[in-house]
Amino acid sequence: xxxxxxxxxxxxxxxxxxxxxxxxxxxxxxxxxxxxxxxxxxxxxxxxxxxxxxxxxxxxxxxxxxxxxxxxxxxxxxxxxxxxxxxxxxxxxxxxxxxxxxxxxxxxxxxxxxxxxxxxxxxxxxxxxxxxxxxxxxxxxxxxxxxxxxxxxxxxxxxxxxxxxxxxxxxxxxxxxxxxxxxxxxxxxxxxxxxxxxxxxxxxxxxxxxxxxxxxxxxxxxxxxxxxxxxxxxxxxxxxxxxxxxxxxxxxxxxx
Amino acid sequence: xxxxxxxxxxxxxxxxxxxxxxxxxxxxxxxxxxxxxxxxxxxxxxxxxxxxxxxxxxxxxxxxxxxxxxxxxxxxxxxxxxxxxxxxxxxxxxxxxxxxxxxxxxxxxxxxxxxxxxxxxxxxxxxxxxxxxxxxxxxxxxxxxxxxxxxxxxxxxxxxxxxxxxxxxxxxxxxxxxxxxxxxxxxxxxxxxxxxxxxxxxxxxxxxxxxxxxxxxxxxxxxxxxxxxxxxxxxxxxxxxxxxxxxxxxxxxxxxxxxxxxxxxxxxxxxxxxxxxxxxxxxxxxxxxxxxxxxxxxxxxxxxxxxxxxxxxxxxxxxxxxxxxxxxxxxxxxxxxxxxxxxxxxxxxxxxxxxxxxxxxxxxxxxxxxxxxxxxxxxxxxxxxxxxxxxxxxxxxxxxxxxxxxxxxxxxxxxxxxxxxxxxxxxxxxxxxxxxxxxxxxxxxxxxxxxxxxxxxxxxxxxxxxxxxxxxxxxxxxxxxxxxxxxxxxxxxxxxxxxxxxxxxxxxxxxxxxxxxxxxxxxxxxxxxxxxxxxxxxxxxxxxxxxxxxxxxxxxxxxxxxxxxxxxxxxxxxxxxxxxxxxxxxxxxxxxxxxxxxxxxxxxxxxxxxxxxxxxxxxxxxxxxxxxxxxxxxxxxxxxxxxxxxxxxxxxxxxxxxxxxxxxxxxxxxxxxxxxxxxxxxxxxxxxxxxxxxxxxxxx
Numbered sequence: 001x002x003x004x005x006x007x008x009x010x011x012x013x014x015x016x017x018x019x020x021x022x023x024x025x026x027x028x029x030x031x032x033x034x035x036x037x038x039x040x041x042x043x044x045x046x047x048x049x050x051x052x053x054x055x056x057x058x059x060x061x062x063x064x065x066x067x068x069x070x071x072x073x074x075x076x077x078x079x080x081x082x083x084x085x086x087x088x089x090x091x092x093x094x095x096x097x098x099x100x101x102x103x104x105x106x107x108x109x110x111x112x113x114x115x116x117x118x119x120x121x122x123x124x125x126x127x128x129x130x131x132x133x134x135x136x137x138x139x140x141x142x143x144x145x146x147x148x149x150x151x152x153x154x155x156x157x158x159x160x161x162x163x164x165x166x167x168x169x170x171x172x173x174x175x176x177x178x179x180x181x182x183x184x185x186x187x188x189x190x191x192x193x194x195x196x197x198x199x200x201x202x203x204x205x206x207x208x209x210x211x212x213x214x215x216x217x218x219x220x221x222x223x224x225x226x227x228x229x230x231x232x233x234x235x236x237x238x239x240x241x242x243x244x245x246x247x248x249x250x251x252x253x254x255x256x
Numbered sequence: 257x258x259x260x261x262x263x264x265x266x267x268x269x270x271x272x273x274x275x276x277x278x279x280x281x282x283x284x285x286x287x288x289x290x291x292x293x294x295x296x297x298x299x300x301x302x303x304x305x306x307x308x309x310x311x312x313x314x315x316x317x318x319x320x321x322x323x324x325x326x327x328x329x330x331x332x333x334x335x336x337x338x339x340x341x342x343x344x345x346x347x348x349x350x351x352x353x354x355x356x357x358x359x360x361x362x363x364x365x366x367x368x369x370x371x372x373x374x375x376x377x378x379x380x381x382x383x384x385x386x387x388x389x390x391x392x393x394x395x396x397x398x399x400x401x402x403x404x405x406x407x408x409x410x411x412x413x414x415x416x417x418x419x420x421x422x423x424x425x426x427x428x429x430x431x432x433x434x435x436x437x438x439x440x441x442x443x444x445x446x447x448x449x450x451x452x453x454x455x456x457x458x459x460x461x462x463x464x465x466x467x468x469x470x471x472x473x474x475x476x477x478x479x480x481x482x483x484x485x486x487x488x489x490x491x492x493x494x495x496x497x498x499x500x501x502x503x504x505x506x507x508x509x510x511x512x513x514x515x516x517x518x519x520x521x522x523x524x525x526x527x528x529x530x531x532x533x534x535x536x537x538x539x540x541x542x543x544x545x546x547x548x549x550x551x552x553x554x555x556x557x558x559x560x561x562x563x564x565x566x567x568x569x570x571x572x573x574x575x576x577x578x579x580x581x582x583x584x585x586x587x588x589x590x591x592x593x594x595x596x597x598x599x600x601x602x603x604x605x606x607x608x609x610x611x612x613x614x615x616x617x618x619x620x621x622x623x624x625x626x627x628x629x630x631x632x633x634x635x636x637x638x639x640x641x642x643x644x645x646x647x648x649x650x651x652x653x654x655x656x657x658x659x660x661x662x663x664x665x666x667x668x669x670x671x672x673x674x675x676x677x678x679x680x681x682x683x684x685x686x687x688x689x690x691x692x693x694x695x696x697x698x699x700x701x702x703x704x705x706x707x708x709x710x711x712x713x714x715x716x717x718x719x720x721x722x723x724x725x726x727x728x729x730x731x732x733x734x735x736x737x738x739x740x741x742x743x744x745x746x747x748x749x750x751x752x753x754x755x756x757x758x759x760x761x762x763x764x765x766x767x768x769x770x771x772x773x774x775x776x777x778x779x780x781x782x783x784x785x786x787x788x789x790x791x792x793x794x795x796x797x798x799x800x801x802x803x804x805x806x807x808x809x810x811x812x813x814x815x816x817x818x819x820x821x822x823x824x825x826x827x828x829x830x831x832x833x834x835x836x837x838x839x840x841x842x843x844x845x846x847x848x849x850x851x852x853x854x855x856x857x858x859x860x861x862x863x864x865x866x867x868x869x870x871x872x873x874x875x876x877x878x879x880x881x882x883x884x885x886x887x888x889x890x891x892x893x894x895x896x897x898x899x900x901x902x903x904x905x906x907x908x909x910x911x912x913x914x915x916x917x918x919x920x921x922x923x924x925x926x927x928x929x930x931x932x933x934x935x936x937x938x939x940x941x942x943x944x945x946x947x948x949x950x951x952x953x954x955x956x
Contacts (some may be wrong), residue, residue, distance in 0.1 A: 076570075094559040097534045097784050103527070111892075118801040119898060169556050171564055185564050187733055204882050218733075250532040 010041040049229020071215040090173035187218035201231025305410040309417040314358035328811035333398040380490040407437035427473035450630040519896035531786035537565040546764035550859035552736035576730030595685030598807035611865040613811035634683035637676025674713035714752035780894035790870035823881035881950035885943035
């Protein structure tokens with residue numbers, strides 16, 4: 001128990017909300033002897049960020065949540081009275097038409113992508129530069145560390161992260177630990193938010209004072225911090241179903 | 257025995273004396289001719305055979321070298337004349353007796369032996385390793401014989417074919433023909449890129465060797481085209497014949513450039529057809545000041561979600577006042593064009609001259625053959641700093657249309673042209689060599705000549721100059737932007753009538769930090785519209801970017817797929833897309849020449865040149881069926897995609913640069929295409945299904 005408390009305060013020191021002690025206990029590795037505390041804390045943090053927020057007993061009793069009925073469009077503007085931890089359920093780039101995204105995805109599926117007018121062939125598996133694997137797995141890959149590598153060198157990863165330009169505006173579906181859902185709209189550009197770079201199940205901390213306008217949280221770097229993580233199963237399903245969802249949304253029949 | 261021997265000796269001496277006499281006679285004539293020269297040459301005056309790629313060049317070069325002292329002899333080939341004259345090549349050949357003649361393009365062709373004549377047997381895949389014979393083409397026999405015969409009298413051979421890969425190979429064919437008559441020829445090549453006198457004389461005194469790497473690259477290309485073209489054409493034709501209907505009598509020609517070209521057209525066709533329009537919303541702000549309506553565009557341009565825009569719009573209105581965050585007035589310019597390459601010329605011709613790329617190339621070719629413009633096949637978009645461009649400008653001062661402009665350049669307005677990044681190391685950018693009156697040219701030549709000259713003068717002129725004003729405002733949390741341009745000096749635009757740059761209204765005064773209540777803030781909506789079908793300019797650009805064909809052959813491939821009835825061109829129908837026009841992305845200006853960067857050069861530069869008379873490429877059902885058929889076979893390298901051909905093109909380049917050899921390239925490429933062939937055979941049913949679906953319109 002003592003150890004769990006230590007881990008919890010370790011997490012708190014990193015600015016994370018507190019998971020319940022019992023959950024920490026359950027998330028600890030069963031290895032014996034246990035690794036040293038910093039490693040242990042890191043492990044628990046990773047598991048925490050990878051867990052569904054609505055998992056009962058994850059957080060300590062009065063978990064930070066939205067005020068009631070947060071998505072009410074009748075309310076012109078309120079500010080969050082406290083920090084709220086949320087997870088990402090969906091992401092949409094509002095600056096691009098759905099059809100444009102469909103065309104991009106289909107090009108990637110064919111193993112092509114265009115750069116200007118040139119059609120580029122993407123490396124398909126067992127190429128010399130390892131780590132890229134085939135197109136699909138890259139598309140669904142881990143978030144590229146730091147900024148996606150610049151276009152030099154024909155890096156497939158760069159070609160893939162459906163690049164969100166500086167002026168893109170994204171809309172997220174966010175969920176708090178009680179299961180309440182709300183839209184989050186990028187009022188000011190936040191670098192990490194992008195299709196393919198922000199994971200489904202990734203955790204965000206909406207800070208006290210963040211604006212909710214007409215039932216939509218307005219996201220700005222000052223009131224929204226991205227904690228990381230993802231729920232693997234959700235993210236995978238989201239990636240795999242993306243093309244079909246986009247096609248359906250624009251009313252194109254799904255062939256394949 | 258002995259008598260016989262004695263006789264031979266006797267006759268030998270006889271011949272010897274005869275030879276002495278003729279040479280002496282010859283010395284006399286030489287002396288007579290070159291009385292002004294200080295030393296007379298030794299008895300053995302070199303005889304040089306010069307061969308150009310086409311008669312017009314032979315005639316022009318002979319004219320320049322001989323200075324007019326020339327005798328023209330007819331040959332068995334009625335288009336070709338042999339020009340005989342004396343000329344001093346300088347070291348090492350010195351003063352020579354020259355015969356200048358020409359060929360008519362390639363004189364040999366690659367063919368399969370007669371046992372491969374039949375289409376169904378041996379099976380087409382055997383053509384991947386069947387022997388290939390190089391023979392003198394039936395219609396070029398007289399041409400080749402003339403070379404062979406003339407070579408017998410010559411000591412040296414000088415090649416004057418056009419300086420590009422194809423020309424290099426023709427040069428090699430000439431060598432081979434000449435060697436049949438004389439195996440001991442000293443062989444040189446002249447390097448030139450136009451037929452202006454000084455340039456030709458200079459070339460003749462700086463002879464180089466034939467570049468066998470380029471020859472090998474072309475030889476590889478010829479062999480691959482033959483094998484691949486024949487194998488797939490026979491495969492398609494015989495296999496699809498069984499479908500009956502129109503296929504029964506159709507020859508389905510395959511070419512490794514044509515198919516990817518067709519692929520681009522089909523790809524765009526489906527992009528247009530499958531397109532799904534979507535609604536988007538935006539916010540527009542207008543403010544009136546000093547009697548001017550200033551329109552501010554939204555920094556987000558547009559969003560594809562109404563509710564989100566409503567939220568943002570409401571917050572703008574709530575804020576009431578907008579605050580000026582940035583005011584910037586700075587000089588701006590519209591860059592003059594880059595020196596002219598072949599691809600650019602073809603694109604421009606299809607947009608502005610109402611010609612096909614092919615017609616433009618033909619006209620340019622003819623202008624070059626007559627000596628009016630430089631060689632029209634070039635990738636170079638920078639002039640060598642050593643070229644005397646002012647002198648070329650000077651020649652244009654006599655023109656009624658652009659003479660004054662040229663005169664102004666001569667009088668001090670001249671500016672060195674911009675330098676592009678491409679240099680094929682063989683030819684300068686396309687430019688006028690001399691002035692020619694329009695009345696001496698036919699319609700197409702006239703248009704192309706005018707374009708080449710105007711482009712050249714524009715290059716030697718100055719960028720157009722103006723001043724741009726940018727005003728940024730923050731309205732609530734949203735940013736908006738207004739942009740204004742005033743054109744101050746038109747400069748190159750005066751002569752280059754193909755570019756447009758019209759200023760917008762001058763923006764009234766705004767001060768950073770000031771606040772105002774915008775007169776109007778509207779939430780607008782619009783709908784996305786499908787892309788256009790490809791124009792020839794688009795198609796050329798796509799081929800260029802994807803390495804399909806060379807700049808010189810692109811137009812031919814485009815022509816071919818029309819002749820095969822794989823695609824048709826139709827006039828662009830005026831679509832009512834004005835009302836669906838996408839909200840202009842405020843800060844990013846388009847149209848700035850060579851402007852990949854969006855760095856906001858330029859200003860309001862929307863080209864208005866498009867529209868009327870533009871033709872669009874639409875595939876026929878047959879064209880769609882073929883490309884879809886191959887695409888649906890789903891193998892890595894569909895023949896309808898540019899990758900295989902691009903690779904081949906890169907391999908040709910590798911041969912030219914000494915990084916690969918003909919043997920390696922042939923092996924690799926043949927294996928690749930053989931692989932595709934085998935796969936196509938296995939998935940023939942897919943291709944047939946596509947044909948049934950699109951040509952007979954019954955799916956399944």
